[in-house]
Amino acid sequence: MYRLNVGGSEINPSQDSDLWRTWEVDSSYMITANAGFEIKNSSNITYSSVNDSSVAPLLVYESARTMSNTEVLEKKFNMSWKFGVDPDFDYLIRLHFCELVYDMENQRIFRIYINNRTAADNFNVFVRAGGKNKGYHQDFFDVVSPKVDTLWIQLGPDTAAGAAGTDALLSGLEIFKLSRNGNLAYVEKYGRGVSSPRRRSSKTQLLWVGVGAGIASVAILATLLFCFCNRWRQKSRETKNNPAGWRPLFLNGSIVNSTANAKGAAGSQNPYGSVASIRVGKRFMLAEIRAATNNFDESLVIGLGGFGKVYKGEIDDGTLVAIKRANPQSQQGLAEFETEIEMLSKLRHRHLVSLIGFCEEQNEMILVYEYMANGTLRSHLFGSDLPPLTWKLRVEACIGAARGLHYLHTGAERGIIHRDVKTTNILLDENFVAKMSDFGLSKTGPALDHTHVSTAVKGSFGYLDPEYFRRQQLTEKSDVYSFGVVLFEVVCARAVINPTLPKDQINLAEWAMKWQRQRALETILDPRLEGSYCPESLKKFGEIAEKCLADEGKSRPTLGEVLWHLEYVLQLHEAWMRTNAGDNSFTSSQAFGALVEGEAEEGEGPPSLDEETGCSRKSTTRGSNESTEDGAEMHGH
Template identity: 50%
Template sequence: MVTEMAIHKLQLAFFTVYTIFSLYYTCNAQYNPPDNYLIDCGSRTNTTIGQRTFLSDTSLSTSLTTPQDILASTSSNSIPSTVNAPLLSTARIFTGPSSYTFQVQKQGRHFIRLHFFPFSYQNYDLATAEFTVSTQDVVLLTDFTPNGKSTTLFKEYSLNLTSDTLVLSFKPSQNLAFVNAIEVTSVPDNLISDTAQIVNPFSQYTGMSKQTLETMYRVNMGGPLVTPDNDTLWRTWVIDQNYLNNSKLAKDVVYSGKINYMSGGATQETAPDSVYNTAAELVVSNTTTAAVFNMSWQFKVNGGSSYLIRLHFCDIISTSLNLLYFNVYIDGWWVVHDMDLSTLTQNSLATAYYTDFVLNSSDSTDTIQVSIGPSTLENVLPNGILNGLEIMQIVNGSGSAFMVQSSGGKANLGVILGSVIGSVAILIFLLIVALMCMKKKKKMERQSSKTWMPFSINGFTSLSTGSRTSNGTTLTLGPNGSYGYRFAFSLLQESTNNFDENWVIGVGGFGKVYKGVLRDETKVAVKRGNPKSQQGLNEFRTEIELLSRLRHRHLVSLIGYCDERNEMILVYEYMEKGTLKSHLYGTEIPAPSWKQRLDICIGAARGLHYLHTGSAKAIIHRDVKSANILLDENLLAKVSDFGLSKTGPELDQTHVSTAVKGSFGYLDPEYFRRQQLTEKSDVYSFGVVLLEVLCARPVIDPTLPREMVNLAEWGMKWQKRGELQQIVDQRIAGTIKPESLKKFGITVEKCLADYGVERPSMGDVLWNLEYVQQLQETDSGANSEVNSINRIVELSSHVHDVGSQESVDLGEAGTSYAHNEPDLSDVSMSRVFSQLIKAEGR
């Protein structure tokens, strides 16, 4: 421990010396702005701070218009010790509408920075000031008032100026207005890209380059304070320690090498080297166990506003390419999954990269949280970094958002790189290097494409020959001697109208799901894998291996698959009524009754119980949620989507150690904390589904008040108070018998226990739900203590008989499938196998 601390201190010391040594170079290489007005307001002399000189505004008589010429000052002893302290001892006081006029040498994006420090001067108390600041195009501050005496305030705005003059106006709302210093400085137009990704719903935002932005936070993760003299655009980057939720989950990293900047990407104006050569790195207990928590930063903001969030990355920790993968979350939404900086920076390390997001915060939310978490990819070490962060409020609204094709991060050619490349010899050299990189990348792609080759299942290759059926499919031998259909790709093209986009009924992490009709009029759901999906092979294998050996009335049946032409396609039985989720909320589908809801829950419980007990080793679903419970034309429930499923522990083990996967809101907290998976993780998720069925609301709803956002937490508060009836879906509230609701609530509470050992098995959950249904169907007058006990005994026997009968019947059923699904024209079919992923999803 002592050695690590000593090394870390030496790194920081080296970095400090390195920064000082490179200061001269940085300052001489920085951007030269066409407009650079630095005004020390109220001062009679010029003021020099670092390498910048602020001019007295008394020399700007032609550009300042004010009814009274009031120059205020205070003693330096009353001013807080800050970098800009020399600017704060004087101020210009306005008793009526006043303005500064600046001649704009070059139109485009500019910084406007305002410095405020309220103090008392003669009869003027600047702490009581209230005023509005605006340009001729936009209002920057409305009825602004200082927080109190001896408090420094700094406001920075980024505007796109479109005229040859800038008029900066101050209008007192009451008695006076004031300002201590003003900066109006040109910045490169490409500093703000035109596009960004909207966080929720995830889509493209265009027109950002025309927006006015107010800087809320500019943070250097893992590094020291960066002052204006160390930044090419004279910005200040604060340290991140005050915003970290848990400092034990992040460690500072310092890099002493050269930072690279790729053409068309980040430049030294995007952020300085002193941001990119430090980072916060995710702390992991060891190299074989995945990190349990994300490292997160939280920032106070104004609710009901829109924000541009810029994240800065530079892989300064990897020793070779394609080692670092991690996930990025904003306010709980999964915005980047399995980020690979090597690929994003054209197969290079220590290369600056940034990405922009737009978040529309709700009125009830006054914070923004940014998190870095481990990747969910198999065989990838858990890690993650963040080098810098900027949060900017969009001053004049959220702007225009459009769903367009992503064009990537477009930026003009790097200023520095463009100025260096000046000879034909260097261009030829770079061309040779680029060709070598392309050759290497193609080689890697060819290697990675092997994961999309046909594979063998339990010793039987999927390309083995077999008899051709009239449907155009090939019968191939599957596990346990049963037969599985291998469909010809041409047949699936035909059945889906050549994968017509109008026939898409769902989109998930694996790929799109299409409606289809086979030649014998069998209705099917065709899930076509996306080759870019890094988890495609795993899900493809898991679905086939599981579903080809499992048959149950309450599990969605796999009809077949196709692996021709490097395709991965799965074909399922078609479920007429779509997802359980679509019947509860978010659509115009009539709400199911309490009895129907209980039937659905019982059916799903039977399917999960079979998964846990129907084979030698339990199968854990890992993604139980209402969107993965499908309904046929009779509202019979079937569990679907087994791409994340995992075989349970061996007989001498209590759990399976594995990376956390699932859906936020349904995820077992114990599994999340310890990464130890058991069947009880499914029980927890199913408990959330039960609450969802009862309340008919999303499991995570950020638009609600804080205490209501998480359904499981909110529902358990009401249950433990004995007032669960207060949150029942109003459409069925009057139809539930108290005894039935009470037993249902107890069942949910047991499922949502903090520790898995305290939760019931799925068999017990099934038994309790059957009892809930019995209580609902029995007259209340007959519910005596003795009769209840008798019904429990009878019900226990009944459940046992039903379970065993299902196993026998389904075993005899073999590979028979339902061929009598209703017509595909039903409007609800658009929701079948709907697997749209939110950012907080898998």
């Protein structure tokens, strides 16, 4: 019934030389695709037994999926796959394993659950397969009751085993439906008071099944032939009017397609009778895109994602641009690609990366953005040879990102939740002005009579709101949590998840919160900032981040309140710089006093974080007003 290559790409019949089988990818069957990392090793893979050589091709064992973020999530967390099955049948579940990482036993021990029952505990692939890089399979038998139409396969840590690693691993999965009487057909149970048909002999049943299958095959073939011819005629008519390209996108009730105005005012007849105008930018010809990227020169690639690659380019007027090209051979990321078009078509703000135009020729899907000369915020924190950002530039970058996010949350009628806030999605222009990017996972916020949006969990581990993960209920406060992780990343200049560190340091959010609660955040401060920051501003900065990471969303501040306090942090630091004038003996209390004195002259006192809610005790924020005004100006309101 199912045959999956777990953690790898699809295997077509020609790659399975023994039995010519197709092995699907597993991500669509996972409850949470991000629950497992994909790992690969294409060298030195062998079978643990000669009898296994026809069970699965070696390609299955060259990839696997292991648990993500095991040190952060609850130990009850599992990688989970869900399959629809026919009730009241027996099933054989065949799991394929190959240890690709550890070269000693007892380094990865886990449990296997089938339909919420423990099928195996203390499961050690290295021991069972006889070493590393050895393909091995294990069969399990399960009986599905008449009331169950779902089969769950789950792998999770076995903390009682005392292994060095508490994660699980799986390379492949097969589910076979077994017959008890020679009949594999499923007959719906009849309602109460209606007699069920008499059971025929197995030979008679097999005969009728064969006849029925033959008739069905002919009918299906005829139907497909008719649909193909009809579709071909329809496509021929459409081709005369529309070149091949994107399928029409429904944006705010209007349709954006290849008939869009080349100068950017893309408006067309709404299927409901109204006309809407959507600003999607200039329509580029593919020849222009090829010229701008030197025919998609690999040396110009500045980014890579599931949709494809991002190139640095230069259009005719000399403007530098970033060109995002969807992979023409893959549908991966198409939904996110279209979401980004929809979002950027209605969003304009100086702290959001701007969409310049698009191209939709020859089945290409290409978006053209403003070029951000200084790349990602993360590249200036760690992992590159770029000079470190000063404390002032770091705070200003956080303020810019907060303004962009605050506009997302408040600029539309229902607000927009970004859902993937992280330092790689905060870009810096030539003046180090920060702008939010990558809106492929964004969701429209809840309606007025709702408190959340129920949706599958998506985002990046390390930044993911644990409340959203547990409940699958998305709110604006999920962005606030992710932004809090960004703030600690700015302070510490290290990856949010680093499995090479000691156990208590693997997760940045947990590690930084431990020091913040002790009011000793400077202990883990980026050493390159030593002596060049205002201690009082760092203290306030840590308090903001701490409030953002509250366990419950209702206890976290809004982005507008976070923005206010970040601006206050910047004022503290600037006051310290002015008064200090190179004298490192200047104290934080002096900086605070200088700032209060300056604000008193303007008739305004410093804000403070409410200890219970983390909210500003002021009712308005300068930052939020500024963001809203920027957005209104761009929309022409």
